[in-house]
Amino acid sequence: MDIAQALAVIDELCARAFPARRTAAGAVGSGPGYWTAEWGVGRDLRQADAADREQARTQYEADRDALGERLTARWGPPQRFGLYSLFERAVRGEALAEPWGLLGGHVPDVQLWRSDRAGRWIALGVTHEDGGLPQALVAVVTDVDPP
Numbered sequence: 001m002d003i004a005q006a007l008a009v010i011d012e013l014c015a016r017a018f019p020a021r022r023t024a025a026g027a028v029g030s031g032p033g034y035w036t037a038e039w040g041v042g043r044d045l046r047q048a049d050a051a052d053r054e055q056a057r058t059q060y061e062a063d064r065d066a067l068g069e070r071l072t073a074r075w076g077p078p079q080r081f082g083l084y085s086l087f088e089r090a091v092r093g094e095a096l097a098e099p100w101g102l103l104g105g106h107v108p109d110v111q112l113w114r115s116d117r118a119g120r121w122i123a124l125g126v127t128h129e130d131g132g133l134p135q136a137l138v139a140v141v142t143d144v145d146p147p
Contacts, residue, residue: 034142
């Protein structure tokens with residue numbers, strides 16, 4: 001993954017107006033109040049052996065951390081935000097504001113920054129294997145506060 005290119009994508013999403021309606025794209029999509037970007041979604045590892053899946057997960061986490069270092073230089077240390085409780089709440093039928101409900105179903109935790117200049121949250125996470133979607137590094141830019 002090209003870190004400079006990923007930063008440029010995040011910058012663009014911080015400046016761009018949000019879409020008027022939800023669009024499906026990979027694990028989380030985009031919609032009113034949020035944009036997403038994904039890296040690695042073209043690499044479907046569902047049929048790969050455990051060692052290859054683990055190697056891919058390790059690489060996505062390394063890419064997340066490298067990108068996170070650049071974002072930390074801009075906005076300070078991230079908050080670590082676990083999303084498993086959001087998944088549990090959604091399973092119990094609670095309606096969660098997007099993109100948090102979608103993220104909770106696919107990403108176990110995120111690194112989270114607040115850009116006061118843009119008035120937006122930036123979250124980075126790695127999707128878990130759920131049998132239906134390949135692993136990927138996910139960035140979300142939103143003006144919806146975390147629950």
